[in-house]
Amino acid sequence: MDLQTVVYLAQIAGAVCFVLGLHLMNSPATARNGNLLSAGGMVVAASATLLSLAVRTGGVGTIGWVIIVVGFLVGGGLGLYTARNVQMTEMPQLVSLFNAMGGGAAALVAIEDFVRITGAGGAPVSTTVFVVLDVVIGAVTFSGSLVASGKLMGLISGRPIIFPGSRLLTIVLAVVTIAGTALLVLGAGGAVTLDGTVSLVVLGVILVAALVFGVTMVLPIGGADMPVVISLLNAFTGTAVAMAGFVLDNPVLIISGALVGASGGILTKLMADAMNRSILNIMIGGFGGGESAVAGAAGGPGGSVRSIGADDVAIQLAYASSVIVVPGYGLAVAQAQHAVRELAELLEEKGVDVEYAIHPVAGRMPGHMNVLLAEANVPYPQLKEMDEINPEFDRCDVALVIGANDVTNPAARRPGNPVSGMPILNVDHAKSIVVIKRSMGRGYAGIDNELYVNPKTGMLFADAKEGLAQLIAAVKAL
Amino acid sequence: MTDLLFPLTIFVLAILVGFEVISKVPATLHTPLMSGANSIHGIVLVGGMLIAAEARDPLGYVLAFLAMSFGAMNVVGGYVVTDRMLQMFRKKTAAPKAGGKS
Known part of the structure; x- marks a missing residue:
């Protein structure tokens, strides 16, 4: 051997x-x-x-x-x-950044290989095809992931950015890329005579088009859809790496790239399903029709909002036998993971059974909320997935919603509004509901949450961390 | 064409393995999983080494250097951060949970 x-x-x-x-x-x-x-x-x-x-x-x-x-x-x-x-709340942008690096590296590998082979007399058709695929996918991932990372860091506005002519630009870029690819492949096959320099220029044009395409692809996508985008870009990088494997004729690159491509693809699908959006719909941009659909379909809140004080909530929680905490991204933004764990431990000392209901899209990437709570030392057996916890809301005394909005909106069970059909947590089935929230502001879907006007619901108007601090003090005082 | 069939077979089978392995992972672990998968595609580092060994002109050197550093950042950062996340997942905290069930 x-x-x-x-x-x-x-x-x-x-x-x-x-x-x-x-x-x-x-x-x-x-x-x-x-x-x-x-x-x-x-x-x-x-x-x-x-x-x-x-x-x-x-x-x-x-x-x-x-x-x-x-x-x-x-x-x-x-x-x-x-x-x-890195802070755990910043995890999505870091994963996205590392992803950009992988995509960029894959594209660079193909470019270097192509430059060298072209200098040595030209690449065969199969190599050319994989080089172009690698460069295109890798470059789109590189610039797209950097934009996604920038959006998550707040360097670029998290709102969907749509500029005039963006659709046209996307089409032009796609045409340029396809035409360039066709030219290179035909050149490699001998159907067209391309001199080495021209091939390199064509590859350069394809590279630039793909980089710009990555930017225009991610810019119009809003912050709430980022988990899906990061996941999709992860799958892209995997695919680009597999293409690099074909270029270099290296099986381990092919296997690993395909593995990641497939796993990223599955995660993307799971995330999109959990948000009730198709992947295509997300990529086409914006929270489709959010604003226009609100006026007609949401029906408006039918009741009045009941505001509740921290002392009352503390009594409800302390004398409950079971409490389900529903954390949302607002909790993470307020860095209140540790406060929620402290409250939960106080309640457990009083014999209250505490569990956490984690919606699949809580946080800014799939499973992000679990990481944030794990960081705060919440034992993972208490973290329950949506399907597992939903039947338990019927038996639970108090559901404590902290910084979560759209994923608790019962309107999702009815057709005809922006959240229709989105899988939600059955918070409204709990005997009593407490929502900690800064204001009556709307979530990403841009509609009012019917849960807030439910007669069983008490609103504790406060920032997540502040509200929890009040609750902890009040429970301790009991 | 025939020399493409073998890599293509590997590619297709690896995709199927990927689907099979991932579809069982609980949502609790999706972030570490994504981060872990992210580090796996850092294997492109191997590609970076191969081209660094072949590069013969300044352009090649620059491209290979960038590929090496991007790939290394992906691999090292990816594994370290995934490990940091996973070590936080504990079954029990120090605080006793006795009598919690009602």
Whole structure:
């Protein structure tokens, strides 16, 4: 068995580690080991590649080694620093940023390969096809993820940005990309004579078009749809990496890329379903028809709002036998995860059964709320998914809604309004409901929440953190 | 064309494996899962190494360097942050939960 075979086997072993690692992520108990296994696979695959490069005939030039080592140290150092220091609420933008890096790297790999092969006499048709696919998908992901990350960081407005002619621009970009691709493929096939420089210019045009397309694709998408977008871009990067695998004829890149592409695709679908939107609908932009649909269909709040004080809420909570907390993004924005856990522990000491109802889109990426609560030391068995907790609202004494809005709106059960058909938490089934909210402001769907005018509902008007602090003080005083 | 069939087979099978493995993960873990999957595509780092070894001119050097650093940031950052998230998922806090069930 020669060394190249060993290296090949090592790379396959790496891919196996990725699959098993993902599999172990099925349960919070084994997930950490899964991630470590996956990281181990990465080390094996990368070391094997380095080894094969070092011992091959001709080896790697000094500059090559410098690039590999310095590049790794610079990128790895930056990655390590940001990963260590990021706040859990900032997780979506960081994942998005890392995703941009992966997409960018995949595109760069293809570009370098194409430049070199073109200099050496031109690429065959199959390589050209994969190079172009890799460059297009990688570049769209790179710029798209950076914009998504910027939106989540607040550097770019989170509102849908639609400028005049954006649709036309998108169409022009698509045409340019397709025409460029066709030209390169025909050139590689010999149907058209392309000189090396012209091919490179065409690839450059495709690259720019794809980069601009990534920007125009994400700009019109609103903040609430970001979880779906991040997930979709993650799938894109996976696909781009698989394409890079085809370009370099490297199976581990193909396997890993396809794995991530498929998993990202599934997550995107799950998220879109949980928000009652089709992926296409989200990509086309804006919260479709939100404003226009409100006036006609929402029907307006039919009752009056009952405001309630912290002391009353504290009594309700302390003498309940079961309380379900419904946290939303407002809780995370107010950094109130620790306060909610403190309140829950106080209540548990008083013998109250406390659980958390987590809607799939709570937070800014799939499962984000679980991470935020886990950070605040909430044990994960108390975190209940929507399907699991919904029947329990019928038996629960108090539902405490903190910073969640649209996902609790009973209007979703009726047709004819922007949230129609969206899976919601059955908060209105609880015997009594307390909502902590700053104002009667609307959620992303732009409609009034009928839950707030429910006779069973008391509104505690406060910022999430402040309201919880009042509640904690009041419960302690009992 | 035939030399494409083998990679294509791998590609299709890996997609199916991906679907199968992921569809069972509970929503609780979707963020770490996405972050973990995100680190896996950092395998493009291997691609960065391969092109760094082949690059022979300044443009190639720059492209390879960028690819290496982007890929490394993706891999290192991705795994570290995923681990940070996952280590927070605990079954029980220090506080006793005895008598909590009613």
